[in-house]
Amino acid sequence: MxxxxxxxxLQMQWDTQDPFLFCAFHNDNFPKGNGKLGPVDSLTGRNIGQDFTQKDGWAMYHGSKVPGFPAHPHVGFETITIAERGFVDHSDSLGASGRFGKGDVQWMTAGKGVQHSEMFPLVNTEKENPLLLFQIWLNLPAKSKSVAPYFGMMWHENIxxxxxxxxxxxxxxxxxxxxxxxxxxxxxxxxxxxxxxxxxxxxxxxxxxxxxxxxxxxxxxxxxxxxxxxxxxxxxxxxxxxxxxxxxxxxxxxxxxxxxxxxxxxxxxxxxxxxxxxPVVKHGPFVGNSRQDIEKAFSNFQETQFGGWPWSTNEHTHAPETERFAIYPDGKKEEL
CATH class of the missing domain: 2.60.120.10 (Jelly Rolls)
Known part of the structure; x- marks a missing residue:
């Protein structure tokens, strides 16, 4: 054979095979930062909140001032985020947060439900801020779809x-x-x-x-x-x-x-x-084995917000000068 x-x-979202659900590929030539983690370039002509056009080689995605993906829920699968170039500011409904990049990997199990935000801070004001990132969606079997959420970091120094x-x-x-x-x-x-x-x-x-x-x-x-x-x-x-x-x-x-x-x-x-x-049934950020699973996930989210959002904004970021770090749900902190 x-x-x-x-x-x-390949397109921006890459087709995958079971047990993977899909892979998002971000290769953005972000400009210099404005000192507030956003781009120094004008946002005129962009559909802010839904900017995926890659105008001038980069996009704001769902971000309004900083590129990225503000708070949103996930259920029933895992995200494996590989940040080869650039940085990601992570915050979630577990109380975990962090900044990672330079080849680091974040592994998150959504399980029964979690909210998180993934913003792309443009930390450099004197030079451009290229981003090369993969987010791989790995499915969970039915027996594991309702496990407790998990947040973990693999720092590139240890990979x-x-x-x-x-x-x-x-x-x-x-x-x-x-x-x-x-x-x-x-x-x-x-x-x-x-x-x-x-x-x-x-x-x-x-x-x-x-x-x-x-x-x-x-x-x-x-x-x-x-x-x-x-x-x-x-x-x-x-x-x-x-x-x-x-x-x-x-x-x-x-x-x-x-x-x-x-x-x-x-x-x-x-x-x-x-x-x-x-069987795989997907609706936006929710993955189940049946339509009933999706309806249950929506109901749970409406009732609990998966623990609520503990941050002051849906586009939570960290200070421009912050180095790579992670704070875990139990309060443990790692700094690189």
Whole structure:
């Protein structure tokens, strides 16, 4: 059987396979900051509150003064947010908050319900504020959809990166957000995650290839789904196909997948895992197994607000000079 099953062009929201729900990709060339975490450039001509047009190479999204996503609820799945460039200011209904970036990863289990905000603070006033971010939605099985919410941080200093050379001495790096590669294991995922059971074969890798590097993606666990997302570079060759950037490769985990990079550094994201294999019903930020699950989630949110919003604004941010940190629901604080 051929290693490659399908090649498709990527949009802003990337198509995924079970157990993943989708992946949002943000690659914004934000301008200098105005000292208040917003852009120094004028917002004239933007549909504030619903700005997704990428005018001048960036968007405000749902933010009014600072780009990002003000307070909103989630139910029934997990978000894994990888901030490779730029920063995210997090606040939630558990009382947790933080600022992360520079390659950090936030792992949040929504479970029975949580509210959070994700703002993109433009902390630099003397230079531009580029953002490169992935938010991966990983489903929860029915038995775990009503677990307590969880908030956790993986600081980039602690995330394993496997460095190798191909036969010609070209460098390859594999950053392990979840799973394992070449004998190295990733940090522990959230405790109630589908990824917490190694038998489910969840792998989330960021793959960096030097020009002309050759890399063989090893076989995965039988029955798993595999997708690679080529998001930065000029071209890669894969099993006889020449693939331009911003394309997805759906591949067979039972076959080796041979990649040869082109003349520029390349970056890929790999998402892999055994499917949960249950019905999926989505309505905005709520995910269930049935329409009744969604109706129950709406009712619970209307009644409880998932604990309420403890912050003074739905677009809560932290002081411009604040370094990376996290405050957990139990009050524990980490500062980087």
């Amino acid at each position: 051929a290693a490659i099953q399908k090649i498709t062009r 394993p990166v496997v460095s190798k050379e191909d036969s010609n001495g070209n460098n390859i790096k594999v950053k392990l957000v979840a799973g394992s590669f070449d004998g190295q294991k990733a940090l522990n995922p959230a405790p109630d995650s589908w990824a917490a059971n190694p038998d489910n074969g969840i792998n989330i890798w960021l793959i960096s290839l030097e020009p002309n590097a050759e890399f063989i993606v090893p076989k995965g666990i039988d029955g798993a789904n595999r997708s690679l997302y080529f998001y930065e570079g000029d071209a890669i060759a894969a099993e006889g196909f020449d693939i331009p950037p911003m394309h997805q490769i759906k591949a067979d985990v039972n076959e080796l997948l041979r990649l040869k990079n082109g003349s520029s550094p390349a970056q890929l994201l790999l998402l892999e895992g055994k499917p949960i294999g249950e």
